[in-house]
Amino acid sequence: MSRLDSFIRRMSAQRACLDAVTREIATLPGIVLELGLGNGRTFDHLRERLPDREIFVFDRRIAAHPDCIPDKAHMFLGDIREQLPLAAARLGRRAALIHCDMGSGRAAEDDALATEIAPLLQAMALPGCVVLSDQAFQQPGWHAEGLPDGVSPGRYFIYRVESRGNAD
Numbered sequence: 001m002s003r004l005d006s007f008i009r010r011m012s013a014q015r016a017c018l019d020a021v022t023r024e025i026a027t028l029p030g031i032v033l034e035l036g037l038g039n040g041r042t043f044d045h046l047r048e049r050l051p052d053r054e055i056f057v058f059d060r061r062i063a064a065h066p067d068c069i070p071d072k073a074h075m076f077l078g079d080i081r082e083q084l085p086l087a088a089a090r091l092g093r094r095a096a097l098i099h100c101d102m103g104s105g106r107a108a109e110d111d112a113l114a115t116e117i118a119p120l121l122q123a124m125a126l127p128g129c130v131v132l133s134d135q136a137f138q139q140p141g142w143h144a145e146g147l148p149d150g151v152s153p154g155r156y157f158i159y160r161v162e163s164r165g166n167a168d
């Protein structure tokens, strides 16, 4: 497979997952957390698919396309490990959808980051919240869900946060 084919496959899988989870939360009111603004592609997709939701975005820096930069009130700038507790204090437990797209390609680092932020995300996740991630999580009360057709297992991960009581 050419690198172009591989890139298109990866992006198609990401879009299929984003479209699936945005449909999945249709009946769950709440905010959206976008972890990893990057160049703003997935933020732009989420705001197009979910025009009525507030989306709060996290990144250590702004390097996005100028049309895809959230306003200051919706941007948490800095290391995610420091920003998530601030976000939890300000926003509380209101997230219906959390999209984590922070992978660096360095497996050990990405894994350590996922382990560290999972309890912080749990503190903001509504019961029934959907978590879409490029990294696997091992968070009690988060149940793995199937991926859309055509998305290879291990490429993305979808979890549903326990809806009976709080899992933390």
Ligand SMILES: C[S@@+](CC[C@H](N)C(=O)[O-])C[C@H]1O[C@@H](n2cnc3c(N)ncnc32)[C@H](O)[C@@H]1O
Residues within 6 Å of the ligand: 035, 036, 037, 038, 039, 040, 041, 042, 043, 058, 059, 060, 061, 078, 079, 080, 081, 101, 102, 103, 113
């Ligand atoms: C793969 S890119 C995100 C791509 C983006 N979703 C898009 O569609 O354009 C990953 C982003 O996560 C951010 N990131 C990685 N680790 C971080 C950390 N510990 N704190 C804050 N941001 C982090 C990086 O700065 C980078 O912009």
